[in-house]
Amino acid sequence: MTAVPRRRMVPAYLATGGRSRPGGEGFERLTVLFADRAEPPTGLETEHRRLWDLLRPGALTVVEAAAHLRLPVSATVFLAADLVEAGCLRARAPIPPAQQTDRSIVERLLVGLRALR
Amino acid sequence: MTQIALIALALVAAVAAAVLARARAAAGARAATAETALTRSEERARVAEGRLARAEQQLREAQENVRRAVEDARRVEGLARAAEDASRAAHDAARAAEDAARDTAQQGAAAAARAEEADRRAAAAEARTAALFAEIGHLAQERVAATAVRLTHTNAPLVGPLDPPAVGPEAVRALQSVLDATATALADERERVDAAARAAMRGATSRIQTLLYQIQSLVQQLQHDNDDPRLLEVDFRNEVALRRIQTVAVLCEAWPGLARTDSPLAEVVVGALSRVPGYARIKVANHLREQRLAVVARAAEPIAVTIAELLANATAYSHPETDVPVTVQQGGRGALVIIDDSGIGMDEDQLRRARRLLAGPPDLLLTELGNPPKTGFAVVGKLARQYGFSCHIEPSPYGGMRTILRIPAGLVTVVDDGQPLSVLTPLPLRAGTGPAPAPTVAAVPPMRDADEQDGPQLADRHHQPGPHPAPAIHVVPDPGGEATVADPVTAANRADATVDSPADDGSGLPTRRRRRPLAAEEPEAPATPAVPAVPAAGRTPERAAAHWQALQRGTDSGRAAVARAASESGGRDGVATRGSGTTEHSDTTPGDTTPGRPTGDHTAGDHTAGDHTTGPTTVPTPLEGAEQ
Numbered sequence: 001m002t003a004v005p006r007r008r009m010v011p012a013y014l015a016t017g018g019r020s021r022p023g024g025e026g027f028e029r030l031t032v033l034f035a036d037r038a039e040p041p042t043g044l045e046t047e048h049r050r051l052w053d054l055l056r057p058g059a060l061t062v063v064e065a066a067a068h069l070r071l072p073v074s075a076t077v078f079l080a081a082d083l084v085e086a087g088c089l090r091a092r093a094p095i096p097p098a099q100q101t102d103r104s105i106v107e108r109l110l111v112g113l114r115a116l117r
Numbered sequence: 118m119t120q121i122a123l124i125a126l127a128l129v130a131a132v133a134a135a136v137l138a139r140a141r142a143a144a145g146a147r148a149a150t151a152e153t154a155l156t157r158s159e160e161r162a163r164v165a166e167g168r169l170a171r172a173e174q175q176l177r178e179a180q181e182n183v184r185r186a187v188e189d190a191r192r193v194e195g196l197a198r199a200a201e202d203a204s205r206a207a208h209d210a211a212r213a214a215e216d217a218a219r220d221t222a223q224q225g226a227a228a229a230a231r232a233e234e235a236d237r238r239a240a241a242a243e244a245r246t247a248a249l250f251a252e253i254g255h256l257a258q259e260r261v262a263a264t265a266v267r268l269t270h271t272n273a274p275l276v277g278p279l280d281p282p283a284v285g286p287e288a289v290r291a292l293q294s295v296l297d298a299t300a301t302a303l304a305d306e307r308e309r310v311d312a313a314a315r316a317a318m319r320g321a322t323s324r325i326q327t328l329l330y331q332i333q334s335l336v337q338q339l340q341h342d343n344d345d346p347r348l349l350e351v352d353f354r355n356e357v358a359l360r361r362i363q364t365v366a367v368l369c370e371a372w373p374g375l376a377r378t379d380s381p382l383a384e385v386v387v388g389a390l391s392r393v394p395g396y397a398r399i400k401v402a403n404h405l406r407e408q409r410l411a412v413v414a415r416a417a418e419p420i421a422v423t424i425a426e427l428l429a430n431a432t433a434y435s436h437p438e439t440d441v442p443v444t445v446q447q448g449g450r451g452a453l454v455i456i457d458d459s460g461i462g463m464d465e466d467q468l469r470r471a472r473r474l475l476a477g478p479p480d481l482l483l484t485e486l487g488n489p490p491k492t493g494f495a496v497v498g499k500l501a502r503q504y505g506f507s508c509h510i511e512p513s514p515y516g517g518m519r520t521i522l523r524i525p526a527g528l529v530t531v532v533d534d535g536q537p538l539s540v541l542t543p544l545p546l547r548a549g550t551g552p553a554p555a556p557t558v559a560a561v562p563p564m565r566d567a568d569e570q571d572g573p574q575l576a577d578r579h580h581q582p583g584p585h586p587a588p589a590i591h592v593v594p595d596p597g598g599e600a601t602v603a604d605p606v607t608a609a610n611r612a613d614a615t616v617d618s619p620a621d622d623g624s625g626l627p628t629r630r631r632r633r634p635l636a637a638e639e640p641e642a643p644a645t646p647a648v649p650a651v652p653a654a655g656r657t658p659e660r661a662a663a664h665w666q667a668l669q670r671g672t673d674s675g676r677a678a679v680a681r682a683a684s685e686s687g688g689r690d691g692v693a694t695r696g697s698g699t700t701e702h703s704d705t706t707p708g709d710t711t712p713g714r715p716t717g718d719h720t721a722g723d724h725t726a727g728d729h730t731t732g733p734t735t736v737p738t739p740l741e742g743a744e745q
Contacts, residue, residue, distance in 0.1 A: 009380055009388035010539035013349035018397035020350055046543045069540045072340035074349055
């Protein structure tokens with residue numbers, strides 16, 4: 001992004017607050033995060049607040065949020081887990097590939113529906 | 118006449134002849150008597166002559182006798198005189214002998230005195246020598262050692278001579294000069310050894326530092342490829358190791374070792390914080406009026422190192438349950454970073470030592486830092502001296518210590534808006550809390566209220582009684598509702614926010630700023646005849662929103678027409694479209710669950726426009742269609 005490559009001043013691990021594991025389990029790259037309420041939560045740290053503000057207009061996956069925050073996914077998960085725990089964010093597990101709708105099933109359903117008429 | 122004179126003369130001659138003839142007859146008679154008397158006298162003379170001759174003989178004998186007597190007398194006299202001389206000589210000799218004897222006696226006494234004196238002196242000299250030996254022994258065993266210790270520990274007592282009067286001032290001086298020479302030699306040697314050690318360490322640390330930087334880069338890359346949180350921990354450990362090495366390197370007169378650009382002070386503080394174990398306890402209160410207040414490039418890393426060291430001290434010497442509040446504020450000129458801890462504090466001695474180190478003494482040796490070396494203050498002092506900032510330490514109202522880092526105006530600048538701050542950087546309390554109220558609230562509350570609104574946790578932290586010396590910032594009168602006008606950046610953000618969209622809350626976060634260019638590109642999407650083309654320079658968020666809405670409306674109407682046609686004709690196309698739309702959308706659709714997200718309100722400035730390129734535009738219609 002920047003023309004001059006520069007060594008980072010603020011490392012991503014600060015988001016962990018010194019913990020080795022995020023507060024919640026099951027966050028993946030494609031876990032969808034969305035704000036749980038319209039009012040901004042109070043008493044948040046800056047980085048949590050920024051994640052919440054980022055999600056306020058709409059949902060983002062963890063990996064997208066991480067890209068916006070310029071943080072690694074692993075660090076973003078810490079923030080997201082904190083917000084979920086605090087109750088101002090909700091997370092939805094990504095659709096596993098095995099459960100993704102199979103096109104052939106849809107087509108068969110379509111055929112069946114047409115056959116109903 | 119002549120005949121009368123001749124007759125008178127012949128008469129006088131006849132009378133003289135008559136007198137002469139009678140005197141001759143009388144003289145003949147007397148001569149005959151005198152002849153007889155002569156003959157008798159001659160006789161007597163002859164007798165007398167005999168007598169005389171006898172007398173003469175007797176006299177001659179007598180004379181002889183006398184002569185002999187005189188000679189005898191003379192001889193005796195000579196003898197007497199000789200005797201007298203002899204006696205006088207004897208007398209003299211006796212006197213001389215007496216004198217000599219007296220002299221000898223005196224000399225003897227003097228000699229005895231001298232001998233005594235000599236004895237005394239010898240004893241004194243012996244005593245002095247013994248004392249001197251004792252003193253030298255003392256010098257060798259105690260005083261030299263004490264002097265050596267004193268070189269490393271300035272508070273160590275110096276040992277004086279055992280008994281200065283016993284050895285005399287000269288010896289004391291001589292011993293002292295020995296000691297001084299020893300101390301000088303020792304100091305020089307220490308200096309040399311220390312310099313050698315520093316050079317060796319410098320070489321070693323520079324290599325390790327390079328390796329750690331390489332590890333850091335690798336770990337950072339790994340963090341983006343892998344989601345294992347342990348990588349974050351590795352990164353942290355690496356960073357702490359890096360700080361340690363950097364500290365040693367700086368102490369060894371190496372360059373802090375990182376070229377940086379002008380760095381925002383808030384980021385520098387957070388960066389420093391990240392290098393300290395226990396960083397979670399460090400709570401930064403950002404009171405900067407100008408969020409982009411930065412440290413100039415050359416001082417950025419040194420100041421980060423300095424703050425890291427001060428924070429490391431604060432966290433290491435306080436209870437692990439306590440917070441370490443850090444206040445970053447803008448002074449009249451320059452900036453201040455104030456670090457408090459509620460730790461064990463320092464006694465007078467430690468405080469004096471700390472202040473001495475913080476002043477950056479130029480002749481500091483590695484060996485003076487103790488074992489293991491306490492490098493923190495020494496490094497801070499060194500950097501402060503080199504780069505011209507200053508650091509002060511005093512007892513903190515929190516109970517522990519407070520360190521105040523003053524960054525002078527010369528080391529402070531303002532960065533441009535080009536580079537976004539890290540999200541992990543705490544926002545200024547004013548800007549961070551300002552945007553909290555929703556735009557529906559008529560009057561934006563003044564900042565002080567906003568601070569308090571921030572919840573009890575924050576309020577507690579930033580408004581603890583007394584300790585935060587930042588009241589000036591809080592009492593700055595806020596001009597009405599536009600609380601952050603003083604801050605150009607936030608003000609700019611806010612201005613953007615107000616024109617962006619009514620739904621936006623005017624948050625001063627840089628994320629929105631970043632997405633703006635994406636929004637600006639959108640008018641290039643399929644042109645809608647309803648909206649006249651505008652020159653690029655005239656684009657505003659409203660116009661972009663209008664374009665976007667027009668596009669959306671067009672899409673909606675088009676799809677509605679297709680759907681109608683499909684439902685009327687029962688053609689396969691419409692259903693297929695709906696089906697694919699549903700599939701694509703099923704995992705990214707908060708539109709129906711998020712109340713604050715009506716379709717029409719999405720505008721160009723909003724992140725959904727850029728990020729969910731297909732979401733809000735294509736999704737609602739099929740859903741609505743399905744519901745219908």
